[in-house]
Amino acid sequence: MPPAIESYDAHQILTPGSGYLRDYDYSLNPYVGCAFGCSYCYAAFFAPPERQASWGDWVQVKRNAALKLSRLRRPLDGKTVYMSSATDPYQPIERRLELTRSLLPVLSDRGARLVVQTRSPLVARDIDLLQRFKQVCVNFSITTDSETVRRAFEPRNPPIAARLDAAREIADAGLPVAITMTPLLPVENPTSFAHRVAETGASRFIVESFSPTAGRFRGGTGQTALELAERLNWDGAAYEQARQALIFELAPNIREGEAGFSPG
Numbered sequence: 001m002p003p004a005i006e007s008y009d010a011h012q013i014l015t016p017g018s019g020y021l022r023d024y025d026y027s028l029n030p031y032v033g034c035a036f037g038c039s040y041c042y043a044a045f046f047a048p049p050e051r052q053a054s055w056g057d058w059v060q061v062k063r064n065a066a067l068k069l070s071r072l073r074r075p076l077d078g079k080t081v082y083m084s085s086a087t088d089p090y091q092p093i094e095r096r097l098e099l100t101r102s103l104l105p106v107l108s109d110r111g112a113r114l115v116v117q118t119r120s121p122l123v124a125r126d127i128d129l130l131q132r133f134k135q136v137c138v139n140f141s142i143t144t145d146s147e148t149v150r151r152a153f154e155p156r157n158p159p160i161a162a163r164l165d166a167a168r169e170i171a172d173a174g175l176p177v178a179i180t181m182t183p184l185l186p187v188e189n190p191t192s193f194a195h196r197v198a199e200t201g202a203s204r205f206i207v208e209s210f211s212p213t214a215g216r217f218r219g220g221t222g223q224t225a226l227e228l229a230e231r232l233n234w235d236g237a238a239y240e241q242a243r244q245a246l247i248f249e250l251a252p253n254i255r256e257g258e259a260g261f262s263p264g
């Protein structure tokens, strides 16, 4: 079932970077909520408590985002902006609304340095506008090589092949791409997975451990995912083996955890 869509006027559009994103000047979330509804999503825990259980079933649109951004008095020249920290800026509804697309010229005209974090091939639609930035990077989330695992942990996400193809299209257009394997889900063949992500032309890779903490999972989907992880013997040792293989294959362009996300 498609997510419920609501619109509202946001009070602010840029949030000062902090915590995991402290190396950024701002984070920018054009939407609240996320139709991709990943079972492990940390952003769900920042939603109002009464909406956390239905994470993935609703999306709120900040309909005044472009207006707010264009009216900002503070300078953005050289400032680093991370889009997005608590949603995916390329929600399925973005195809029709073009909200994120409307923000790109405002940011590039004002000299911002942009990192786009997404798992949606729709980002390739905006290559023309992304090319207008002096400094930009598209971080593509690709967390496993297995469609079985993807369907268990990220059932509403685009298929892996579509994400790899879009990452390649963006890299072919001359834009920097990073593949974020965060969190790294169970992987069938870490070495061939490393080759597949490298073949996109991405120049940077980020890996981060998956913490199978039941309390952080969405009901239903989360349980299925945990059972699959157990069936695949995906424990600390398996993660370590996959991590080592990825680092071996992708060195020196792979970083781990928070350090990988720094804008520099």
Ligand code: SF4
Binding pocket: 034, 035, 036, 037, 038, 040, 041, 042, 043, 044, 085, 086, 087, 088, 119
């Ligand atoms: S795409 Fe990102 S924000 Fe959306 S549910 Fe998945 S992890 Fe959360």
